[in-house]
Amino acid sequence: MPKRLVDKLRSFMPGNGKKKARTYQRREIPRDQHNVSRSVISEPAKKVLHRLNKSGYEAYLVGGGVRDILLGGKPKDFDIATNATPEEVHDLFRNSRLIGRRFRIVHVVFGREVIEVTTFRGNAAEADTDTDDDDRRTSEHGLLLRDNVYGNQEEDALRRDFTVNALYYCIRDFTVIDFANGIEDLRNRQLRLIGDPETRYREDPVRMLRAIRFAAKLGFDIEPETEAPIGELAPLLTHIPPARLFDEVLKLFSAGHGEATYDLLTRYNLLEPLFPETVRAIESGEPDELIRQALRNTDARIAQGKSVTPYFLFAAMLWPALQAEWHRRQDNGDPVQPALHGAIGKVIGRQVQATSIPKRFSGPMKEIWELQMRLPRRQGKRAFATMTHPRFRAAYDFLLVREASGEIEPGLGQWWTEFQQEDERGQERMLSQLSTDAPKKRRRRRKPVKRPAQ
Numbered sequence: 001m002p003k004r005l006v007d008k009l010r011s012f013m014p015g016n017g018k019k020k021a022r023t024y025q026r027r028e029i030p031r032d033q034h035n036v037s038r039s040v041i042s043e044p045a046k047k048v049l050h051r052l053n054k055s056g057y058e059a060y061l062v063g064g065g066v067r068d069i070l071l072g073g074k075p076k077d078f079d080i081a082t083n084a085t086p087e088e089v090h091d092l093f094r095n096s097r098l099i100g101r102r103f104r105i106v107h108v109v110f111g112r113e114v115i116e117v118t119t120f121r122g123n124a125a126e127a128d129t130d131t132d133d134d135d136r137r138t139s140e141h142g143l144l145l146r147d148n149v150y151g152n153q154e155e156d157a158l159r160r161d162f163t164v165n166a167l168y169y170c171i172r173d174f175t176v177i178d179f180a181n182g183i184e185d186l187r188n189r190q191l192r193l194i195g196d197p198e199t200r201y202r203e204d205p206v207r208m209l210r211a212i213r214f215a216a217k218l219g220f221d222i223e224p225e226t227e228a229p230i231g232e233l234a235p236l237l238t239h240i241p242p243a244r245l246f247d248e249v250l251k252l253f254s255a256g257h258g259e260a261t262y263d264l265l266t267r268y269n270l271l272e273p274l275f276p277e278t279v280r281a282i283e284s285g286e287p288d289e290l291i292r293q294a295l296r297n298t299d300a301r302i303a304q305g306k307s308v309t310p311y312f313l314f315a316a317m318l319w320p321a322l323q324a325e326w327h328r329r330q331d332n333g334d335p336v337q338p339a340l341h342g343a344i345g346k347v348i349g350r351q352v353q354a355t356s357i358p359k360r361f362s363g364p365m366k367e368i369w370e371l372q373m374r375l376p377r378r379q380g381k382r383a384f385a386t387m388t389h390p391r392f393r394a395a396y397d398f399l400l401v402r403e404a405s406g407e408i409e410p411g412l413g414q415w416w417t418e419f420q421q422e423d424e425r426g427q428e429r430m431l432s433q434l435s436t437d438a439p440k441k442r443r444r445r446r447k448p449v450k451r452p453a454q
Helices: 043-054 064-070 086-092 153-159 182-188 197-203 206-218 230-239 242-253 258-267 276-283 289-303 310-317 319-331 336-351 359-374 382-387 392-404 412-421 424-437
Strands: 006-008 025-029 059-062 079-082 096-099 105-110 113-119 136-138 144-147 167-169 176-178
Touching: 043 059, 043 079, 043 086, 043 105, 043 113, 059 064, 064 167, 064 182, 086 096, 086 105, 086 113, 176 182, 197 206, 197 230, 206 230, 206 242, 206 258, 242 258, 242 310, 258 289, 276 319, 276 336, 289 310, 289 319, 289 392, 310 319, 310 359, 310 392, 319 336, 336 359, 359 382, 359 392, 382 412, 382 424, 392 412, 412 424
Parallel strands: 079 113
Antiparallel strands: 006 025, 025 176, 059 079, 059 167, 096 105, 105 113, 136 144, 167 176
16 A cells, blocks of 8 residues: 555545535554554454455454554454455355345454454445435435445545544554544544534434443543534434344443443433433432442443343333332322332333333343332241342342432341341341341230120
């Protein structure tokens, strides 16, 4: 690849060629002017890059991997962009599989590591209008339904969402290629969309969630023009399939910056399309401190390298909605237990219309909620029965979150902590103490039976 620092490129506006476009320049940054090192790139990613290059194709490390290395971090995964078609990539790697419908990509599998390889995407708006309509279809709201137009590296870069994600690393000459002033935005710690923000958000409203996720993860500001349309266009997320939004919620809150993400979603009115019943409950007076405490705990677990269960996350995010519905049913005269069961069904039924919750997660979530009523009931053999429940540990953790958030008085969580640590004799002693401390019920004296005179 010839080394040239600046080549003037044509103007480009993804999805809209009529508006005055920003002019972008291509820059090739030599090895001595950046900190991307092959030592930080995984061996599987290097194998894919080298094989594609040796087979006569262009191949580059791209996107978040390059961005994170430039910021001094270590990426968790590596994506590759190439001019080879998905079928050509698939033929080169026996350990690969073709996936995707909107845009076909290749996953090359090396044990537990998966390298995602995409073919350069083109500017579909400028594609030949005589091509098959299946290659490019949009909804009445501007949502991109299908986009299978291939292009060159320049077009691929300017089709990406944010400037900081339009960075390419060439393993042949160790240069970083910047098409959209991404290096400058990295230096200024800001997120900027490539192209007209409103058009790009309408093409794919999930880009608004990506803006929030990157801003929280990287600690970046959202550039004013990129930020401006978000509040108004937030309702477009209701047109996204609930299954896709479920995946996006997990990405948002499982990256180790959950509380910051929650604050940004709330600020930009993006929480309501994801959790409409929760937002309504909070606006009607239900506190959100439990959500915040759960997210703090989740962030701490991720920082320690521990796993996070989706059903626990959703149990916390929907707790204000459950409380509001539960209270409403009790106020209408329903007994406590039936009111809880009815509220659970209602809240989940409404939530799945926004973000789907697979049954493998909704079932355990229900059990966490139901166990909150069983945990205070410890007399006799109840404590042992509760502790053998398969969802006991998650319910116990949820109880600790409730206490830490100030929702309930402290004490019960500490009791369960000690009960789990004791041996059988110690547990029996704790249960006996419960019986001693419990207020004794007054027995009603039976009236003497009058016997008839003999």
